[in-house]
Amino acid sequence: MKTWKSKLLTLAAGLGLAASAGTGGAEPLNMAWVYVGPPGDGGWTFAHDLGRKAVEAKLGDKVKTSFVENVPEGADAERVIRDLAAKGNKVIFTTSFGYMEQTLKVAKTFPKVEFYHATGFKSSPNVTIYNSRMYEPAYLAGIIAGHVSKKGVLGFVASFPIPEVVRNINAFTMGARSVNPKITTKVVWISTWFDPSKERQAAETLIGQGADVLLQNTDSSAVLQTAQDKGVNAFGWDSDMTAYAPKAHLASCIEIWGGYYTKVAEAALAGKPLKTTVWGGIKDGMNDLVSVSASVPDAAKKAVAAKKAEIASGKFAVFTGPILGQDGKPIVPAGKSLTDQEIDSIKWYVEGVEGQLPK
């Protein structure tokens, strides 16, 4: 309690200082973040907030950061983004797909403000897209799953059939099949991003169907905890979830936004704001597979480390052929890689994933 109370005081004082401008030295750069959830969700928004704090830590007085949380992705978002721009923020990050049209609309009326939209696909002169290639840690998780799974059946608790989730399922399966070519993945869609009760039921269902390693794209630790209750394994997603289920936890796939946010801030301070789409992965330090548990077999740890190095050096791209479809026929031939556009709009399963994509 003391920490955020004093933080509020500091912020209030800082706002006061910024308002009474010009006490020698340049004005701090006002940066704002629009969050879809609360920083305390231990997941998606938590990771963005860590990134924001990293900017503060690195650049100190040169920036003044603020955020608005739990902003619904509808008509309200446009007003919030507009207010932030009108109140002097020069760099604004909108951290969810559902803010796309609103960001573009507001950006038109504030040409001097730089907007950065996460996970979108439309850009404009002052709206830049950024995203994290979470399918890379998902692939690495798959490698571990391939080594650890005794039954050869994996489970995936999925939210909605958007390309982001589909490519994570695919990458997870491909990673596992690089170890055990017979492994299969069962997928259950729960039509929500956060609902511990449904996530738990989904996990129970998958485990009941024989899955003994689970991955999820949903926001709570319910899947991981259910795995521990039932004696199987699972991964953390969006944040390090070791603490929730130390016995079941194998590793966690996390996003790391601090580096990118700092780059954006530094570029803006230098007067040359970043304007190119950034879709970063392990190579750019924008995500990682962390907290690999001691119980993971050494062979798996070695394989993961090796693959990580290959990804980091650019030697290996997850969506490089040959990639077979569910029917066993090649979708991506050997030597070819999917383009970013194709990965961003992927709507098919790879071989090994069971069931059909919901239409």
Next chain:
Amino acid sequence: MRGLRLVPRAQPSRAMLFIAPLLAVLLTLIVGLGVFAWLGQNPLRAFRVFFIDPVSDMSGFSELLLKASPLCLIALGLAIGFRASIWNIGAEGQMYMGGIFATGLAIRFHDHGGAWLLPAMVVAGALGGMFWASITAALRAQFHANEILVSLMLTYVADLVVKYLVFGPWQDPQGNNFPITVQFSDDALFPLFASWGWGAFEGTRLNASVFLTVAAIPLAWLFMERSFLGFQLQVTGLAPGAARYAGFPEKRMIWLALLISGAAAGLAGVSEVAGPIGQLNDRWQPLYGFTAIIVAALGRMHAVGIVLASLLMALLYLGGEAVQITLQLPKALSQVFQGLLLMFLLGCDVLVNYRIARRVAA
């Protein structure tokens, strides 16, 4: 409470109609003073940011109207039903269905629309809401199924129908396989006031859908206060035995109440999708259908009260955002104040019909 009791007034106090809400605001202020002082914030500044700043310019004022409009519209429809003790809790789902029907037209005629498209969409929106409410009405009228449960469950279903459509048949082919429809064409969008050259509204989002609400207010008032049907509905709620005795057909009351509130919710739905959002997507969950219930109650189920209550509710939303942006107060805190203010408002209303007196020792 020892020593005090509530004595019914012979007549509702006119003075208290105005004093009670002010008292509620004062009470919230006092609690807020304590909380803000504990947080080290200037409470007066916080209240200014919360209540005054959001509406201090034209842009803020039009946002207030934009937010209050669907709340008022739905609340008017709901109040008509609530007076008859027909509890439509599913206005949110009926709103989604109105949005869906309107979107269907917008997509179908995306490339060959015309001036007729938007009015058609408005009708479609009302029909959509009525359609969804009619399921609740039928199940209640025919099978005596409780409308609270049915309408609430149908809200979840309506949300899933939206998702099915935007992930499937209505997905924008240019949308990167994301759950969105095409952006509506200009014919399918409510015109902005700004686009009519109304200088005062330059740069604001206020659009013509507000006229739907403005028209609904006197219509609702006339229906509730001056029409025989409205009277029948009211008696059905206050004294069902008397209503039966007078021969007011219960089934008709049920259908009427649900269809009217469903239509209102559907209109609010088309106002949103053909208004500030401009498409249908899987993120559309404004919860207006539930907030409107509070608005109807705060407005004491009367048209004028509902208008005022919807403006207040909208201000609570805007203020909550403002204190986050300007003072970096956590959103949860503004939620606390919203809840507190609502409770105080509801509680202080007692003074309209009752006065406080000393308990006379026996």
Next chain:
Amino acid sequence: MIESLTPLLASAVALAMPLILAALGELVVERSGVLNLGLEGMMLLGALASFVAVSHGGGLAPAALAAMLAGAAAALCFGFVTLTLQANQVAAGLSLTILGAGVSAFLGRQYVGFRAPASFEELPIPLLSKIPLIGPALFTMNLLAYLTLVLLAATAWFLYRTRAGLALRSIGESPVVARSLGLRVNRVRYAAVAFGGAMAGLAGCYYAVAQFKMWQEGLTSGNGWIALALVVFATWRPLRVAIGALLFGGVSAFGLYLQAIGVHVSTFALASLPYLATVLVLVIISSDQNMIRRHAPASLGKPFHDDS
């Protein structure tokens, strides 16, 4: 066959238990004629209270107690506004939901991100838990779940076999008549409201310290609304609350099961099954004219000025 059904049933029961807790409390409240829509808010407050208790070294009993106190306290605020000040119950309940969500989110900010240091673990009952099909489902639960079953029986017994229960029910049907018989309407209703709050709080404790062993904003993710619906579905009878909760949990699990075995039906359609099933069964129950007409307690939601 048993192999497939067993995890389904277990999953259904696991989902159902906290719903039953919350719904039982609300059932008693509504039987006394009060409609408290603030379940979600009270559950969240109870969840946070119990998590805070275990986080500061408290045991499971203090956690459950803290949850019940938090829920009851919130409910009593609602009670004061609706019973003494006669405010509209629907609006007051919704306001309580907002308030409860806000207070719990605000106070809970530093309790996010770690596992509950103590939690209700599975307690298989010897012998009984080995029974095929129902053993793993009904006799391999945690202590709170067993308590739920006890409370279910106790609530039914209270309502239908005690004078106090009869008094409560009659107040729900007609407070005017009850008053004229000398019953202290408001006092009974206050007690009922407090009980409902305590049960909702306990349900919250179930989520935070038994099932999910964590705290996060919105942890109950709408289950309070499902519990409310279940009370109506159950036509205000305790045993039917359990049936409704099991039905909901079971259909939900079944939909996920169909997905997992590869049945190609729209996942959104499957997701809507529990809600549709609830409506369908309610329609069947309500339309049966041969049964005694089950209606809501006649005074449900209506203000009553008790100046006793």
